[in-house]
Amino acid sequence: MAALQQNADHGASSAARKPGVVTGPGGKTILSSLPPLSLYVHVPWCVRKCPYCDFNSHELKGELPERDYLDALQADLEQALPSVWGRQVISIFIGGGTPSLLSSAGLDRMLAMFRACLNVLPDAEVTLEANPGTAEAGRFIDYAASGVNRMSLGIQSFDDRALKALGRIHDRKQAMAAIEMAQRAVPRVNLDLMFALPGQSLDECERDLRLAMGFGTGHLSLYHLTLEPNTVFAKYPPVVPDDDASAAMQEMIAHATAEQGWERYEVSAYARPGQRCRHNVNYWEFGDYLGIGPGAHGKLSFHDRIVRQARLKNPASWMEKAIRRDGSHIAQDRPVQWKELGFEFMLNALRLKEGVERGSFVERTGQSIFAIAPAIERATAKGLLDPDPTRLQATPLGWAFLNDLLSEFLD
Known part of the structure; x- marks a missing residue:
């Protein structure tokens, strides 16, 4: 996700001296310190678009245009550098879409690009999202060798019937194999699970949860299935558990995770000690995040303003225009209005327990x-x-x- 503004050297260089705020011209309060900075990278392609998904993802037609994508990503990043010059990057999150469609060489080029252009901390958290249906043990090992130290797997369920209803391209066996591959490759693994699935019972939900907890990973993201506008499920809604049934599932999840030593530190996030997602916590604490890639959103702070920005969503249009280096790949660039800041801050902060x-x-x-x-x-x-x-x-x-x-x- 991203938010950029040009000519930001003054904001970046003057901000790290003392915390808090100072009063600027006309009595307007301005920032005198900048929050931590993260980097979000969007890889927009999937093997198949899931019927519940409202993310900026596009079904891949033919070969992945990896070289053109990486060329455009580098152009996107280099145009953003004046906005973040000199600032340390505490985390990188490569999301999608399905980033695990990238080749080992492609991912290596991407991370090398970031290290060359940005001040990435040596201990930065580097997360890559992966689909169990595209998991390859050798590729996971290569990703880790390039610098990925955390993987987030879109498991969603271990029930083959539920996975079919969700339009997933993997099955239970592939999900379990992908978890083991990820655990061998990187020290930290997150599992994404969904509940209140079409036709799902409380017992089926609990089986999914207990199987997920049994793998010994350090982080779980548990999401209630919602029928988002402009999705296949919104047009052709499946039969899902009613409010009482889904509430019972949420209550079961709260008790079962607590019994097993998992801390629910955010609305949908559960972690073992020391396993919180540093990247997402930065979002919720109203930190900054630079986003590159098609459809990426984000927020950057400067000494006198906070801005939000979005890239063009269509991958082909974004690639074509990013490479021009004239800023035409940016779809939105606006300062957050003074009256909006209170709500935006609380919208994030209150998600943390x-x-x-x-x-x-x-x-x-x-x-x-x-x-x-x-x-x-x-x-x-x-x-x-x-x-x-x-x-x-x-x-x-x-x-x-x-x-x-x-x-x-x-x-």
Whole structure:
């Protein structure tokens, strides 16, 4: 995901001296320190588009245009460099689509490009998403040799009937084999699972979960299937568990993961000690992220503004225009409005179970905490926000009804 702005050297160089904010011309508060920076890279192609997917993914027709894609990716990155010059990159996330369609040589070229152009920390978390249907043991080992140290596998289910209903190209056997391949290749592995699937029972949901926990990986992402607009499932909705059944699944997941020592640290994320996803935590703490590749979104902070940006979604158009190096590959580039910052910050921060320190609101938005004081008072009075004066944190009730809590900050 990405957000860029040109001529940002002043913001990058002047920001790392002292935390907090200072008052600029006309009394406007400005940032005097920049948050951590991550890099998101989008690989848009899939073997087959899943009927529930609303991501920017495109069914591959013919051979993967790997060379053209990497040439365009380099042009995209090089045009973005003035926006992040000198800043350290704490994490890289290669998502899609299906990044595991990339060849070993292609992934190696990509990561070498990042190290050459960016100040990537030696211990940066480098995650690559992979589809079990495209898993190859040798390729996973090569990815690790190139610098990938974390893999995220789109398992979704271990039930062959459910996988077929979801339009996945892998089966239970391939899912289990992919997990073992990933564990041999990298030290950290995440498994993506979905629940409330078409025709799924509570027992079937629990079998999926317990099998996933039994592999010994350090991270689980558990998502409720939703019928998103502009998907096949939205047009031809399958029969899915009702609200009571899906609530029972969520309750079972909460108890079963806690019993096995998993910490639910974010709405959909569960981790063993020391296994939280550093990249995603940076999103939720309102950190910065530069995104490159078709359809990538993101956010960058400067000394006097915070901007959001999006690349063109269509892969062919993005490749054609990125290589021109005239900025035409960027579909959107706008500063976040002053009145939007409070909601945007809380939209992310309140997804974390422990929330964030109140001071981080000032540091990351440049606003006084008084800017959202009325919303804090309303949410606290309703029992949705913890009254702790040092933190911004949902109560258990607020976390269970997060949309209601966030609505307090829309004004």
